[in-house]
Amino acid sequence: MERIDHMKYLPDMEVLEDSDIGERVVRAMRNYDYSKYTAADVKRALSAEYLSPDDFGALLSPAAEPFLEDMARRATLETHKHFGNSVLLFTPLYISNYCENHCIYCGFNCQNKIRRAKLDEDGIRREMEAIAKTGMEEVLILTGESRKMSDVEYIGRACSIAHEYFKNVGVEVYPMNTDEYAYIHECGADYVTVFQETYDSDRYEQLHLAGHKRIFPYRLNAQERAVRGGMRGVAFAALLGLSDFRKDAFAVGTHAYLIQRKYPHAEISFSCPRLRPIINNDKINPKDVHERQLLQVMCAYRIFMPFAGLTISTRERAGFRDNVVGMCATKISAGVSTGIGSHTEEESAGDSQFEISDTRSLAEVIEAIKGRGLQPVLNDYVYV
Amino acid sequence: MSDKLIIGGHEFSSRFILGSGKFDLDLINAAVEHAGAEIVTLALRRVNSFSGNILEHIPAGVTLLPNTSGARTAEEAYKIARLAREAGCGEFIKIEVIHDSKYLLPDNYETAKACEMLAKDGFIPLPYMYPDLNAARDMVNAGAAAIMPLAAPIGSNQGLATKQFIRILIEEIDLPIIVDAGIGKPSQACEAMEMGAAAIMANTAIATAGNIVEMAKAFKHAIIAGRTAYLAGTGRVLDKASASSPLTGFIRE
Numbered sequence: 001m002e003r004i005d006h007m008k009y010l011p012d013m014e015v016l017e018d019s020d021i022g023e024r025v026v027r028a029m030r031n032y033d034y035s036k037y038t039a040a041d042v043k044r045a046l047s048a049e050y051l052s053p054d055d056f057g058a059l060l061s062p063a064a065e066p067f068l069e070d071m072a073r074r075a076t077l078e079t080h081k082h083f084g085n086s087v088l089l090f091t092p093l094y095i096s097n098y099c100e101n102h103c104i105y106c107g108f109n110c111q112n113k114i115r116r117a118k119l120d121e122d123g124i125r126r127e128m129e130a131i132a133k134t135g136m137e138e139v140l141i142l143t144g145e146s147r148k149m150s151d152v153e154y155i156g157r158a159c160s161i162a163h164e165y166f167k168n169v170g171v172e173v174y175p176m177n178t179d180e181y182a183y184i185h186e187c188g189a190d191y192v193t194v195f196q197e198t199y200d201s202d203r204y205e206q207l208h209l210a211g212h213k214r215i216f217p218y219r220l221n222a223q224e225r226a227v228r229g230g231m232r233g234v235a236f237a238a239l240l241g242l243s244d245f246r247k248d249a250f251a252v253g254t255h256a257y258l259i260q261r262k263y264p265h266a267e268i269s270f271s272c273p274r275l276r277p278i279i280n281n282d283k284i285n286p287k288d289v290h291e292r293q294l295l296q297v298m299c300a301y302r303i304f305m306p307f308a309g310l311t312i313s314t315r316e317r318a319g320f321r322d323n324v325v326g327m328c329a330t331k332i333s334a335g336v337s338t339g340i341g342s343h344t345e346e347e348s349a350g351d352s353q354f355e356i357s358d359t360r361s362l363a364e365v366i367e368a369i370k371g372r373g374l375q376p377v378l379n380d381y382v383y384v
Numbered sequence: 385m386s387d388k389l390i391i392g393g394h395e396f397s398s399r400f401i402l403g404s405g406k407f408d409l410d411l412i413n414a415a416v417e418h419a420g421a422e423i424v425t426l427a428l429r430r431v432n433s434f435s436g437n438i439l440e441h442i443p444a445g446v447t448l449l450p451n452t453s454g455a456r457t458a459e460e461a462y463k464i465a466r467l468a469r470e471a472g473c474g475e476f477i478k479i480e481v482i483h484d485s486k487y488l489l490p491d492n493y494e495t496a497k498a499c500e501m502l503a504k505d506g507f508i509p510l511p512y513m514y515p516d517l518n519a520a521r522d523m524v525n526a527g528a529a530a531i532m533p534l535a536a537p538i539g540s541n542q543g544l545a546t547k548q549f550i551r552i553l554i555e556e557i558d559l560p561i562i563v564d565a566g567i568g569k570p571s572q573a574c575e576a577m578e579m580g581a582a583a584i585m586a587n588t589a590i591a592t593a594g595n596i597v598e599m600a601k602a603f604k605h606a607i608i609a610g611r612t613a614y615l616a617g618t619g620r621v622l623d624k625a626s627a628s629s630p631l632t633g634f635i636r637e
Contacts, residue, residue, distance in 0.1 A: 380427070
């Protein structure tokens with residue numbers, strides 16, 4: 001199969017001619033040499049009131065590993081200061097797993113033989129009703145990335161239905177143009193999550209063999225288009241383990257930093273996914289990114305941007321998740337099932353994207369949060 | 385001696401306003417009881433959230449001060465205020481219009497606009513603002529019932545970073561000046577009250593204390609002490625000792 005140029009926009013993909021944020025992020029990442037930092041740099045970063053991007057770089061470096069305990073303490077203080085005891089809860093809902101992309105690490109990839117399914121409007125409603133019954137007030141709508149099988153109108157319709165059942169609606173779908181984000185926003189969604197997977201464009205090219213997703217810069221500028229489309233908040237992430245995780249984490253933080261400086265009203269949040277095994281490939285493992293490194297990245301995000309949200313996914317085990325809320329994470333998913341239709345059917349119609357590690361219900365996660373002296377919050381948002 | 389705080393025609397005995405945004409809901413009762421707060425703020429966006437309705441956690445006799453947090457423009461603040469009124473929160477509204485996710489600094493221009501819209505619609509607006517005299521005057525003219533300048537960036541516990549500007553507001557504005565945001569310690573609350581602030585609003589300082597009830601008590605006493613000192617008239621503090629031979633001793637008639 002002939003591979004298209006991953007740096008060249010396809011027709012219909014909006015180009016932000018007036019923005020250089022994407023280029024600046026990539027340049028900053030290329031210049032980031034984590035081997036140059038010393039213990040003194042780390043100490044300086046930890047004692048700075050407001051951290052510079054270079055301080056952030058120090059906290060992500062190997063030199064900071066012996067300071068993980070200090071980082072955790074500082075992170076806890078910052079989290080407490082900015083979020084108090086609150087921990088936000090949400091559940092993701094997968095409405096379609098059709099995908100046109102060929103990303104070699106992902107269970108949804110179009111070459112992987114899995115059961116495909118797409119919920120119709122009744123199906124979406126049934127699933128949402130079931131989730132809302134558990135008491136959940138925030139939902140994150142996800143699809144595989146196929147504009148053919150789940151077009152913008154379909155996603156918009158799902159957002160409108162979600163708006164009836166939930167106070168807060170986010171989407172994690174394929175990147176869109178500004179006017180499409182504006183449309184989804186009108187339908188009731190106010191938060192957009194796009195994982196860049198890796199900010200290393202060469203590595204990106206090797207991992208994303210086909211489909212719209214192959215176009216690196218279009219994905220990179222998704223958050224800026226979302227903010228311009230009127231979205232209240234945008235979330236950033238790299239899938240840690242795909243490439244050099246330190247460089248990727250540095251790029252994630254720099255990206256969020258530059259968006260926040262240009263759009264100071266935008267609410268910023270981070271996710272910290274690590275690679276997980278998928279159906280038909282159980283050899284995938286986040287070898288370099290052990291829990292210790294993951295925690296270092298999370299604490300670095302928190303200390304660098306103490307006001308930003310940080311979501312901890314069900315990819316991680318319950319014991320890890322429970323300990324990072326209140327320390328650096330501010331948001332946790334619960335009652336998660338990544339299959340299609342699995343909130344109402346015993347046997348889901350479509351297979352899941354990845355294997356989850358924490359299968360606890362909302363009630364169980366709430367109890368765990370309360371047990372740590374924290375306050376579960378199901379909504380902290382008003383759609384206006 | 386009757387020393388009441390009067391906001392929008394309503395009388396309060398306590399000059400301590402409690403924030404609820406970062407509280408564990410179960411502790412609100414205890415904090416109100418021990419700190420004697422009669423006004424509790426409430427983020428509308430938290431209403432109906434977990435543990436039932438926050439309104440149910442507010443003890444009887446306490447006045448709710450819903451805020452418009454989440455608003456980025458005057459129009460959004462207006463919409464949120466109306467939602468608060470529909471939810472049964474009354475006419476008091478603390479205006480928060482924030483267009484900055486990092487420092488959470490209020491937007492004075494939009495806040496003054498929101499003040500005007502809300503006052504016209506029968507609300508009792510209490511604008512949270514950056515202490516700027518011109519903006520405060522605009523808010524007074526727009527119908528504010530009190531002015532709530534920030535002492536330091538919210539949640540920063542930095543104390544009276546804007547002290548000199550708050551002092552100017554106290555001198556020049558005829559409405560109660562309620563110091564909001566940034567107060568980290570009871571001594572700072574006391575200092576603001578000594579200076580003539582009408583009330584103190586605190587949240588993070590108490591929410592993050594080792595013992596919430598004890599810290600709430602400490603704030604209560606500090607605020608009373610500062611107020612008492614203000615009413616007593618603090619003694620003059622001169623930079624240098626007075627000269628023993630007066631400079632004007634040569635005057636004869």
